[in-house]
Amino acid sequence: MKTSQLKEHEYNPYYSTYIEALGEVTLMDILRKQLGNYPQFLASIPREKLTYSYAKGKWTVAEVLVHVLDTERVFQYRALRFARKDMTPLPGFDQDDYVPNSGANSRNVEQLINEYKAIRTSTISLFETFDAATLKRKGVASNSPMSVAALGFIMCGHQKHHRNIIRERYLDV
Numbered sequence: 001m002k003t004s005q006l007k008e009h010e011y012n013p014y015y016s017t018y019i020e021a022l023g024e025v026t027l028m029d030i031l032r033k034q035l036g037n038y039p040q041f042l043a044s045i046p047r048e049k050l051t052y053s054y055a056k057g058k059w060t061v062a063e064v065l066v067h068v069l070d071t072e073r074v075f076q077y078r079a080l081r082f083a084r085k086d087m088t089p090l091p092g093f094d095q096d097d098y099v100p101n102s103g104a105n106s107r108n109v110e111q112l113i114n115e116y117k118a119i120r121t122s123t124i125s126l127f128e129t130f131d132a133a134t135l136k137r138k139g140v141a142s143n144s145p146m147s148v149a150a151l152g153f154i155m156c157g158h159q160k161h162h163r164n165i166i167r168e169r170y171l172d173v
Helices: 013-022 027-044 061-083 095-101 109-128 132-136 148-171
Strands: 138-141 144-147
Touching (some): 013 148, 027 109, 027 148, 061 095, 061 109, 061 138, 061 144, 109 148, 132 148, 144 148
Antiparallel strands (some): 138 144
16 A cells, blocks of 8 residues: 555544655555664664753653654554454553653663564564555544554654654754
């Protein structure tokens, strides 16, 4: 499935910036491409920058990275539920509750890379089992309809969004 095949009713407009940031890509291609290049990006982050925050009250680099990991786990779970036709509405999750409880600042780059690879490999394994009809299935998360495909694209766009923020606000200092 390609990003251009998503319909607006398949996701909350809030997520459109993540999807648009990907351009025209196929879901499985971008999932695999990011598995190849994101660990390289993580490895390029200077060790001393992991606990750096560019302003008071902003997350550290490590907290941003763990937020990306947590979000992929949550969205992967949502995709599984919707793919299996579980119509139970799913609540949102408050990232501001997750981050301070993540222990992100005690992790090193190697741990983050290994965790990312495990999560993304699991995401790919899950999405490889979805046919075109399954990708179109929808459920409700955070009071909004979401398709299985949209969840996959949002995970990828969310990761790209935060990679860009890290580059612009944390590493260009």
